[in-house]
Amino acid sequence: MKRALITSLVGSVALVGAAAAQEPIRIGITQNNVGVDSYQTTYEKAFIxxxxxxxxxxxxxxxxxxxVARQIGQMQDLIQQGVDAIxxxxxxxxxxxxVVRQAHQAGIPVVVTNSxxxxxxxxxxxxxxGPDNIxxxxxxxxxxxxxxxxxGRVVQIAGQPGYTTAIERQKGFEDALAEQCPDVEIVETQPGDWNREKAQRVMENFLTKYDDIDGVYSGDDNMGVGALNAAKAAGRDDLVFIGATNFAVGYEAMGRGEYWGSVYQSPVEDARNALATAKAVVMGEEVPFLNYFDTPKITxxxxxxxxKPVF
Incomplete structure (x- = not known):
């Protein structure tokens, strides 16, 4: 259903565009942190x-x-340039x-992507x-x-503090766990900042602190595989690992039977949908306020x- 909606949206934009003025639609994008992980790197490449x-x-x-300060400056620069959408x-x-309010007041529509x-x-x-992170x-x-x-007893490795995606994935996990299996206890949560090496260090500390962990939930597979590496080094091959965005390393770990499950999310689809949404807004098309794309469970x-994911 959601994929069909996105296809229809892109198609309608193409039809309207055929009759539009010759001037190109100028769309500016300011991203979070392209170098922090392969998802964001792949997203940028697909967007370009x-x-x-x-x-x-x-x-x-x-x-x-x-x-944050740099992003605010980039937003203000795009407003000054008078782009058609941000x-x-x-x-x-x-x-x-x-600064999003500033763009709105300047008459420039803003599309929020991913988070x-x-x-x-x-x-x-x-x-x-973007995805429905809850x-x-x-x-x-x-x-x-x-x-x-x-x-059972689980530990949680969350994403970057203050980052909406991290907050929402944590909330969705905690709320659903309390509703569906209240006997699964979260004994501690620490941020991994979307970084594999940091998540590995966090997991090493968890393993030192707790000797009765049954499972690990990570906000994405990049952190999840960092936690997995720590567990393997400690001889803890009895743990259940679950993530919330399937990376290639998570997919490979599933194939080896080391990683239980995750959520399948394409950065290519994420990027294309953001561009199509912004273009549709400029062209006067109706778009959903929450224009989610599909992210099914993968085990x-x-x-x-x-x-296999390309990131």
Whole structure:
């Protein structure tokens, strides 16, 4: 259903564009932190390729490098340039609200991509394009309940503090776990900042502190495999590992039987959907306020139905 909606959206944009003025649509994007992980690197590459393939689009592609102040400056620069639309992958969902308001007041529509801004900014954006991170967290909880037969002790490695995706995936996981298998206890949560090496150190500390852990939930497979590496080094091959965005390393670990499950999310689809949404907004098309794309559960049992992630 959601995939069909996205296909229809892209098709309608192409039809309207055929009759539009010759001037290209200038779309600026400021990203979170391209170098932090392979998902964001792949997203940027796919976004540039999609923009270059569309003769109606001229893209200004920027990267905040994880720096909120830098991203605010990039937003202000795009406003000064008078671009037709701005796509923002927020470094911090709360901190960027004032500059998103500035774009709105300047008459420039803003599309938030991948990670939502704080609710205080909802009145100033045209659409959110990306995954439903609450649902992803819930899916991870459902898999954890199944893997542990509804009872056990787990640790949680969350993403970057203050980052909406991390907050939502944590909330979705915790709420669903409490509802569906209250006998699965989260004994501690620590941030891994989307970084494999940091997640490995966090997991090493967990293993030193607790000798009765049954499962590990990580906000993405990049961190999850870092935790897995720590467990393997400690001889703990009895743990259940579940993530919330399937990376190639997570997919490979599933194939080896070391990683139980995750959520399948394509950065290519993420990037293309953001560009199509922004273009549709500029062209006067109706778009959903929450323009989610599909992110199904992937486990050792059904991984054969999915291609290995490209990131």
């Amino acid at each position: 390729e999609a923009a270059e393939a569309d003769p109606q689009v001229e893209a200004v592609v920027l990267d905040a490098g994880g720096d 796509i923002i992958w927020p470094t911090n969902g709360q901190a960027v609200v004032p 939502q801004i704080a609710e205080a900014g909802f009145d100033f954006i045209a659409s959110f394009s 649902t992803q967290g819930r899916y991870a909880a459902e898999m954890m309940c199944d893997a542990l037969d509804d009872a 050792q049992d059904n991984m054969g139905e999915f291609d």
